[in-house]
Amino acid sequence: MHSIKEQFEEQGFVIVPNLISLADRAVLEEACENVISRTRTGQWPHRRVVGKQFPPYGDDDPDSWGVQHVMHPDLGEPAFAKWYTSDALTSAARELMECREEDLQMELFNLLINPLSHEFALRWHRDDVRGDATEAEERDALTVWHYGVQWNTALYEDSCLYLVPGSHKTSRTPEQRLHSSSLDPPKNPLEMPGAIQVTLQPGETAFYNSNILHCATYNPRERRATLHATMGDARGGSTRARNVLQHGLAWMKEEAFPKTLDARGQAMLDRIIDLQKGTGEVGYSLAN
Numbered sequence: 311m312h313s314i315k316e317q318f319e320e321q322g323f324v325i326v327p328n329l330i331s332l333a334d335r336a337v338l339e340e341a342c343e344n345v346i347s348r349t350r351t352g353q354w355p356h357r358r359v360v361g362k363q364f365p366p367y368g369d370d371d372p373d374s375w376g377v378q379h380v381m382h383p384d385l386g387e388p389a390f391a392k393w394y395t396s397d398a399l400t401s402a403a404r405e406l407m408e409c410r411e412e413d414l415q416m417e418l419f420n421l422l423i424n425p426l427s428h429e430f431a432l433r434w435h436r437d438d439v440r441g442d443a444t445e446a447e448e449r450d451a452l453t454v455w456h457y458g459v460q461w462n463t464a465l466y467e468d469s470c471l472y473l474v475p476g477s478h479k480t481s482r483t484p485e486q487r488l489h490s491s492s493l494d495p496p497k498n499p500l501e502m503p504g505a506i507q508v509t510l511q512p513g514e515t516a517f518y519n520s521n522i523l524h525c526a527t528y529n530p531r532e533r534r535a536t537l538h539a540t541m542g543d544a545r546g547g548s549t550r551a552r553n554v555l556q557h558g559l560a561w562m563k564e565e566a567f568p569k570t571l572d573a574r575g576q577a578m579l580d581r582i583i584d585l586q587k588g589t590g591e592v593g594y595s596l597a598n
């Protein structure tokens with residue numbers, strides 16, 4: 311049996327069950343219902359807008375495929391931060407990043423949801439490497455990408471994500487490049503050489519290297535509420551700054567936020583605030 315760390319290193323992703331306790335699951339489901347409803351009714355402006363694959367998401371369509379910043383104090387749902395800083399989740403993240411408690415950096419926590427009235431999809435991409443990067447640029451970017459983890463935790467069965475196992479370590483083959491050079495999503499994601507579809511059962515978490523080659527499809531008829539987050543290892547310094555700060559995390563510096571966190575959460579928050587202080591304009595990782 312391989313450890314979760316070995317699988318994560320080899321394949322670029324690993325599926326882990328049971329990181330949400332049964333009691334927390336009910337509370338998180340309700341919290342998700344609340345924030346989804348606020349987003350769909352236009353009361354929460356920080357959302358992923360159908361028609362835009364990557365930040366900035368704009369506001370051009372009323373339909374949404376995600377809720378941004380679920381730990382934001384204005385949403386008033388403490389369950390999200392409680393789970394993000396839980397022992398179960400932080401110990402899995404520490405194991406995957408091989409870091410200490412004092413290195414953990416708070417980053418993104420968003421929610422991925424089904425659009426209500428449109429099918430939508432993301433093209434094949436790596437989160438922080440442009441599709442037109444040369445082979446050498448791609449290799450260099452992948453070499454430094456060791457200081458964070460991203461995960462999807464499904465509350466309901468979720469088959470939206472596709473990825474190419476192992477592609478977090480190697481630049482694309484010419485054929486893979488052909489399937490990831492247009493800004494349009496693929497008609498059939500499984501035409502990408504090496505691609506698999508990831509299915510998560512309720513309560514399962516897929517941790518993945520966010521620079522693995524991946525894409526996703528969204529179906530308005532299939533309920534989705536998937537917790538989508540990243541955590542960093544502060545020893546990575548500025549390597550993750552653009553990837554994380556492009557989503558707009560200035561709200562984390564507001565006075566109200568640390569009051570909603572426990573001691574671990576406050577220490578993790580201090581590390582992302584230090585990163586923000588030391589970073590100028592980051593721009594955006596990908597073309598939109």
Ligand SMILES: O=C(O)CCC(=O)C(=O)O
Nearest residue numbers: 422432437462470471526
């Ligand atoms: O919907 C998903 O599971 C993937 C989302 C994604 O790849 C992204 O936001 O960059």
Ligand SMILES: [Fe+2]
Nearest residue numbers: 435436437524
């Ligand atoms: Fe992505």
